[in-house]
Amino acid sequence: MWRSSLVLCCTLLLGGCSDSSSPSQPGTADPPTLYYYTWSDYADPEIIAEFETSRGVRVVVDTFSSNEELLAKVQTGMTGYDVVVPSDFMAGIMGRLGFLAELDHNRIPHVQDLESHLTELPFDPNQRFAIPYLWGTVGIGYNAEVITDVPTSWDVLWDSQYSGRISMLNDQREVLGLALRALGHSLNSRDPHIIRQAKDRLIVQKPLVKAYTSEQFDQLLVSGEVVLAHAWGGPVARAMREQPSIRYAIPQEGGTIWTDCLAVLSSSHNKELAMDFINYLLHEPVALLTSQRLLFASANRHVRSQLPPEIRDNIAVYPPDEILSRMEWMEDVQEATREYDRAWIELKVH
Amino acid sequence: MIHLPSHSLPLPLKCSFWAAALLLIVFFLFPLLVVFGVSLASRGLYGGVEWVGTLENYRRLADPLLGMIFLRSILFASMTTLVCALVGFPLAYAVARVSQRWQLVFLTLVMIPFWTNFLVRTYAWILILRADGVFNSLLIQLGVQSEPLSLLFTDFAVGIGLVYGYLPFMVLPLIVAIERIPPQLEEAAYDLYASMGGMFRHVILPLSKPGFIAGGVLVFIPSLGAFITPYLLGGGQKMLIGTLIQQEFLISRDWPFGSALSFGLMGIVLMLGFVVSRTFLGRSAR
Numbered sequence: 001m002w003r004s005s006l007v008l009c010c011t012l013l014l015g016g017c018s019d020s021s022s023p024s025q026p027g028t029a030d031p032p033t034l035y036y037y038t039w040s041d042y043a044d045p046e047i048i049a050e051f052e053t054s055r056g057v058r059v060v061v062d063t064f065s066s067n068e069e070l071l072a073k074v075q076t077g078m079t080g081y082d083v084v085v086p087s088d089f090m091a092g093i094m095g096r097l098g099f100l101a102e103l104d105h106n107r108i109p110h111v112q113d114l115e116s117h118l119t120e121l122p123f124d125p126n127q128r129f130a131i132p133y134l135w136g137t138v139g140i141g142y143n144a145e146v147i148t149d150v151p152t153s154w155d156v157l158w159d160s161q162y163s164g165r166i167s168m169l170n171d172q173r174e175v176l177g178l179a180l181r182a183l184g185h186s187l188n189s190r191d192p193h194i195i196r197q198a199k200d201r202l203i204v205q206k207p208l209v210k211a212y213t214s215e216q217f218d219q220l221l222v223s224g225e226v227v228l229a230h231a232w233g234g235p236v237a238r239a240m241r242e243q244p245s246i247r248y249a250i251p252q253e254g255g256t257i258w259t260d261c262l263a264v265l266s267s268s269h270n271k272e273l274a275m276d277f278i279n280y281l282l283h284e285p286v287a288l289l290t291s292q293r294l295l296f297a298s299a300n301r302h303v304r305s306q307l308p309p310e311i312r313d314n315i316a317v318y319p320p321d322e323i324l325s326r327m328e329w330m331e332d333v334q335e336a337t338r339e340y341d342r343a344w345i346e347l348k349v350h
Numbered sequence: 351m352i353h354l355p356s357h358s359l360p361l362p363l364k365c366s367f368w369a370a371a372l373l374l375i376v377f378f379l380f381p382l383l384v385v386f387g388v389s390l391a392s393r394g395l396y397g398g399v400e401w402v403g404t405l406e407n408y409r410r411l412a413d414p415l416l417g418m419i420f421l422r423s424i425l426f427a428s429m430t431t432l433v434c435a436l437v438g439f440p441l442a443y444a445v446a447r448v449s450q451r452w453q454l455v456f457l458t459l460v461m462i463p464f465w466t467n468f469l470v471r472t473y474a475w476i477l478i479l480r481a482d483g484v485f486n487s488l489l490i491q492l493g494v495q496s497e498p499l500s501l502l503f504t505d506f507a508v509g510i511g512l513v514y515g516y517l518p519f520m521v522l523p524l525i526v527a528i529e530r531i532p533p534q535l536e537e538a539a540y541d542l543y544a545s546m547g548g549m550f551r552h553v554i555l556p557l558s559k560p561g562f563i564a565g566g567v568l569v570f571i572p573s574l575g576a577f578i579t580p581y582l583l584g585g586g587q588k589m590l591i592g593t594l595i596q597q598e599f600l601i602s603r604d605w606p607f608g609s610a611l612s613f614g615l616m617g618i619v620l621m622l623g624f625v626v627s628r629t630f631l632g633r634s635a636r
Contacts, residue, residue: 068600068603164500170581223482335395341602348587348589348593
């Protein structure tokens with residue numbers, strides 16, 4: 001046991017030092033190894049084990065918890081990873097920086113099965129570098145026992161009757177983006193004047209906010225400490241299982257739509273196997289199982305109809321079609337990042 | 351202090367001198383230089399580090415907004431240190447003065463929390479302080495409160511989390527310092543008609559000063575840079591300097607500014623250390 005891990009360590013070290021030696025082929029008859037770097041809640045052992053047995057390969061899974069962590073790791077150089085899962089805007093950044101390999105669609109036939117609204121994305125219009133995998137929205141999770149009318153506007157988060165019972169994501173782009181949408185602007189606005197207007201609105205809201213949290217809002221909703229939460233759909237869908245009075249709504253002003261994408265690093269030594277793996281993850285039965293487990297919508301358009309109705313018709317998982325046109329993809333705002341940063345600090349100083 | 355030039359040391363000492371020097375260079379000086387280098391660079395368009403030299407990152411430190419954050423962090427760290435000293439002293443005194451067998455038990459109890467991950471222990475405080483948490487349920491059961499108190503996501507929660515996390519760092523040096531005070535000195539004080547308060551004030555407290563200083567440094571510095579506790583227990587409401595540095599590195603992808611902030615923090619720690627050592631140590635230097 002320790003011998004094999006020693007060998008692994010050595011190969012990893014070698015792989016980290018020299019470009020030419022492949023981390024997967026230490027020169028013996030070991031099975032090819034695929035290094036998969038993904039979100040901590042995405043790696044389902046059963047799904048990965050099936051690929052291993054059917055292909056006679058080994059898949060080594062490593063996880064990250066934010067896009068920035070992924071980028072930082074990839075920027076350090078030879079990571080040895082083959083398949084990575086950046087979100088939309090990060091896939092754009094990594095593609096532009098040359099970290100992603102061009103994908104061979106002949107090896108990934110399931111790219112044909114994408115949902116139609118996921119095929120022409122601003123950051124990678126023809127899936128050259130990244131293929132959507134799971135997707136979802138940002139909206140309002142609420143407790144229907146207290147909030148009897150379905151929230152139709154982000155303005156409900158400024159309603160003082162719910163003072164101290166509102167939570168916001170702890171994410172500067174999402175929070176400022178929400179305020180920008182509420183003011184009728186794009187959530188990718190780069191005009192400092194408009195960003196400051198959004199910030200001023202958020203400072204007005206702050207006394208009503210119980211917490212800015214991206215990890216605890218589902219638990220706060222379940223425990224009743226919070227009745228309105230600016231939220232990712234997936235965790236709200238999971239919270240509904242614990243507390244049936246929890247609902248999800250996407251305001252009429254629209255908000256963020258996101259997708260996490262499958263991509264191959266240009267430094268990968270196993271690009272063909274990597275693309276086979278991507279194809280496998282998008283394959284219908286596998287994609288179906290993934291969505292059932294994680295409660296995120298699948299990018300494969302054939303999956304939805306096969307899901308049980310409580311998942312298929314849950315707008316926290318699948319937003320209604322008519323609202324899709326009002327959703328906006330988050331883009332990297334480049335130099336304006338500093339403007340967002342300062343607005344966020346100012347909000348947090350108050 | 352033994353002060354010998356390294357060439358006149360016996361061989362084993364010489365070896366350990368160079369080993370220590372090497373360790374410091376590799377694990378302390380080198381990373382620090384890297385951070386300093388980054389703090390003089392610029393942020394790339396997509397967040398990488400571009401090696402274009404600039405002092406802009408340090409100029410940005412002059413922002414009054416950051417001053418507020420630094421001040422608030424210093425306030426939190428000072429309160430934490432003060433409360434740790436107040437709570438830690440009686441505890442340390444008790445541990446230092448009980449029989450050896452009980453001492454082992456107490457020391458183990460002080461150390462046990464370290465066997466669990468800090469993050470897990472902070473999450474435990476969320477469960478305790480929540481509206482339907484342990485503490486509120488207890489108050490309601492006892493009839494002290496009819497409505498749950500709002501404890502989580504307040505400055506109070508952050509304070510509790512920090513004191514809880516760093517208390518052992520105050521207690522352990524205090525135990526060592528108090529153990530070194532011979533119990534006969536206490537008896538002598540009583541023989542000279544000191545009251546118990548007088549004995550503590552004139553004998554134990556002055557002689558445990560090294561413990562307070564070591565403990566104070568060990569509590570103040572990490573609580574000044576803490577980010578997990580304010581993040582989880584403070585509900586992200588009030589930004590502290592640790593949270594800001596984490597944000598610059600992990601969210602805004604502005605490593606150069608994050609590095610400059612780290613050096614700003616280090617400068618403040620060194621300055622405060624200088625002031626404290628001048629006021630507390632300078633006068634009693636023998």
